[in-house]
Amino acid sequence: MLSTGCIRSHEQQVAMLGSAAGIDPERFPRRYELARARGELKELEKAERERTKQEKRAEEDRALVVELRRLAQSYHNAEVARLLGIDRKRLARLAEEYGICFPDGRTGQLLIKYEVHAEKLKAYLAIGLTKHEARRASGLSFGMFKRVCSRFNIKFPEGR
Numbered sequence: 001m002l003s004t005g006c007i008r009s010h011e012q013q014v015a016m017l018g019s020a021a022g023i024d025p026e027r028f029p030r031r032y033e034l035a036r037a038r039g040e041l042k043e044l045e046k047a048e049r050e051r052t053k054q055e056k057r058a059e060e061d062r063a064l065v066v067e068l069r070r071l072a073q074s075y076h077n078a079e080v081a082r083l084l085g086i087d088r089k090r091l092a093r094l095a096e097e098y099g100i101c102f103p104d105g106r107t108g109q110l111l112i113k114y115e116v117h118a119e120k121l122k123a124y125l126a127i128g129l130t131k132h133e134a135r136r137a138s139g140l141s142f143g144m145f146k147r148v149c150s151r152f153n154i155k156f157p158e159g160r
Contacts (some may be wrong), residue, residue, distance in 0.1 A: 065098050076105030117144070118152040131156035 005026070007013050025032040051059075064084065080102065081091045088126045095102065117140060126136040134156055135145045150157070 003048060010130060057087060061094060061097075065094060065100075068094060068098075072100050072102050075102070077102045078105060113150055114148050117148045118154065121145075121152075121154050121156075125154060129156070130159055132159075 007039070064086070067084065068080065068091070071083060075083065077088060077091055077095070083089045084091070104157070117138065120138055121134060124137060129137065133143065138145065149152070
């Protein structure tokens with residue numbers, strides 16, 4: 001028993017600090033073994049202990065990684081996330097953690113689309129439209145307009 005002024009009996013100490021029956025064998029292995037040797041411990045096996053959310057998630061992740069490696073050879077990250085039914089943020093974390101690389105999703109089809117849009121934008125530039133007018137006439141989003149212009153080095157005048 002502790003010899004402090006506030007704790008008067010062993011029962012008070014157990015009530016305040018807990019007993020050896022609640023010692024976690026993974027967090028406190030030395031204390032667990034000492035209490036077990038003294039016979040103060042109820043027999044609790046590690047298998048009986050309920051798994052935490054983190055342990056369950058880590059087990060799910062290890063199961064996903066096998067499938068993820070197989071799919072990463074032929075699909076880009078958005079398709080893999082859709083096929084596995086997980087969000088792209090979790091997929092990116094797993095890929096970084098396990099060193100998995102995906103093929104670039106912006107190949108082939110997008111480059112063809114960019115070329116088509118670039119031809120239209122060059123025609124608008126030849127007519128003499130401003131940046132705002134050309135974006136509006138092309139029907140492209142601001143981001144797509146910016147990507148096409150930077151990729152094909154198209155510079156529109158800001159205003160008239």
